[in-house]
Amino acid sequence: MNEDDPRLLLPWYLSDTLSVAERTRVREHLESSRDARDELDVLLQLRHALQRLAAREPSMSGPARAELLLRFETTVGGARREVEAEHGRVLRSRRAAGERSVAGAVASAGRFVDTELRALLTRPWVPAAVAGVIAAQFVVIATGHYAGRLERDAAIVARSVDGAAVRYRLRFRPDAPAGEIVATLRAHRLRVVAGPDATGAWIVDARGERAGELAATLRRVAAVASVEPVAE
Amino acid sequence: MPIVADPSAVATDPDAALLADVARGDRRAFEAFYRRHERRCFGFARQILHDPSAAEEVVVESMLEAWRHADRYDSRSRVTTWLLGIVRHKALDQLRRSARAPDRESVDELDALPDPHDGPGEQLMLDEALRHLEAALDRLSVEHREVLRLAFVEELPYESIATVLEIPVNTVKTRVFHARQRLRTALADVAGTGPVR
Numbered sequence: 001m002n003e004d005d006p007r008l009l010l011p012w013y014l015s016d017t018l019s020v021a022e023r024t025r026v027r028e029h030l031e032s033s034r035d036a037r038d039e040l041d042v043l044l045q046l047r048h049a050l051q052r053l054a055a056r057e058p059s060m061s062g063p064a065r066a067e068l069l070l071r072f073e074t075t076v077g078g079a080r081r082e083v084e085a086e087h088g089r090v091l092r093s094r095r096a097a098g099e100r101s102v103a104g105a106v107a108s109a110g111r112f113v114d115t116e117l118r119a120l121l122t123r124p125w126v127p128a129a130v131a132g133v134i135a136a137q138f139v140v141i142a143t144g145h146y147a148g149r150l151e152r153d154a155a156i157v158a159r160s161v162d163g164a165a166v167r168y169r170l171r172f173r174p175d176a177p178a179g180e181i182v183a184t185l186r187a188h189r190l191r192v193v194a195g196p197d198a199t200g201a202w203i204v205d206a207r208g209e210r211a212g213e214l215a216a217t218l219r220r221v222a223a224v225a226s227v228e229p230v231a232e
Numbered sequence: 233m234p235i236v237a238d239p240s241a242v243a244t245d246p247d248a249a250l251l252a253d254v255a256r257g258d259r260r261a262f263e264a265f266y267r268r269h270e271r272r273c274f275g276f277a278r279q280i281l282h283d284p285s286a287a288e289e290v291v292v293e294s295m296l297e298a299w300r301h302a303d304r305y306d307s308r309s310r311v312t313t314w315l316l317g318i319v320r321h322k323a324l325d326q327l328r329r330s331a332r333a334p335d336r337e338s339v340d341e342l343d344a345l346p347d348p349h350d351g352p353g354e355q356l357m358l359d360e361a362l363r364h365l366e367a368a369l370d371r372l373s374v375e376h377r378e379v380l381r382l383a384f385v386e387e388l389p390y391e392s393i394a395t396v397l398e399i400p401v402n403t404v405k406t407r408v409f410h411a412r413q414r415l416r417t418a419l420a421d422v423a424g425t426g427p428v429r
Binding site: 007072 | 259262263266270271274275278284285288289291292295296299358361362365366369380381383384385387388389390402405406408409412415
């Protein structure tokens with residue numbers, strides 16, 4: 001069949017995605033050819049049938065949706081942790097630079113006092129200058145304190161991430177909705193390590209003081225089919 | 233973290249705007265993006281793979297890939313086209329891995345399909361016809377199944393189909409034509425009526 005044959009464009013004539021020129025060419029062909037009109041009727045039926053068939057297709061299962069959302073969150077969370085770690089490194093380097101600048105400022109002030117004190121004491125603006133130096137040093141110290149506090153906060157976040165975990169194998173009911181699965185994992189702060197596997201089991205880590213007692217709690221959750229601790 | 237490359241696309245295409253939010257790690261945007269495209273992607277993957285759980289896996293991987301590579305979306309094609317291209321790649325990879333080769337060619341007749349508006353009792357006939365159609369589609373090659381879906385279910389312009397399938401536009405046109413002929417033969421075979429035309 002010739003590539004310019006207007007019959008080749010019939011599917012897109014139906015979906016109205018042809019250019020004006022192509023559409024005109026197809027319309028003229030339809031007006032002049034009975035076979036082309038019959039072919040268009042058949043294509044209409046085919047489109048209708050294929051769309052009906054597609055409408056009957058099942059949707060994705062709840063566990064598959066939950067897996068997608070959790071993997072998205074895990075990946076985004078991982079990227080955020082990288083950003084936080086980088087932020088911590090920047091804070092530490094800034095603090096170190098601040099300490100070096102304080103030491104330099106103190107040394108300079110000392111030399112200044114040693115060599116120029118006598119001359120300065122005789123001048124009328126000396127009290128204001130001394131007050132200014134003290135205020136500047138106070139600002140430098142306070143900035144260093146703030147940077148240290150941010151660094152301590154970052155350390156707390158890191159400790160919470162690195163805390164001890166209890167690992168479980170968790171199975172949800174096959175008909176459990178994705179939202180319920182995600183809500184259960186979130187409510188108990190479970191971190192997904194793997195899954196779901198072919199049997200529908202997730203491997204999750206629980207953290208916190210009551211992590212070891214979580215199995216009994218999870219067994220009472222309607223969406224949960226089974227839960228058992230596993231060795232890491 | 234990825235950032236969508238083309239700001240002009242974000243301004244004109246709601247899908248591109250959503251993709252930009254997804255790229256920034258917005259979970260709600262990701263859910264909305266997923267809900268908007270899930271059915272289409274799942275149906276397309278299922279059409280290629282013939283295996284619902286493998287198709288689910290492909291959709292999960294494709295959606296995550298769409299997020300990771302949102303910066304590669306350049307607005308030359310619609311987001312749907314871009315996404316279906318990802319799904320197709322993943323599905324074909326999966327097909328190769330599973331070493332399944334459902335490339336049976338087929339046969340049948342579209343005129344046998346009843347019009348659902350014909351009258352009472354047509355529902356049963358329609359169900360039967362759709363079962364035949366499904367069986368006939370199963371007999372087609374992956375290439376024919378996917379091009380029929382993109383043309384008649386997704387109703388993509390032939391240029392977009394060419395982008396998704398990575399083939400020239402003229403090949404798209406002739407492939408749809410040949411797929412229709414194969415389907416006609418397959419339908420006749422399935423329905424036991426023999427090819428009509």
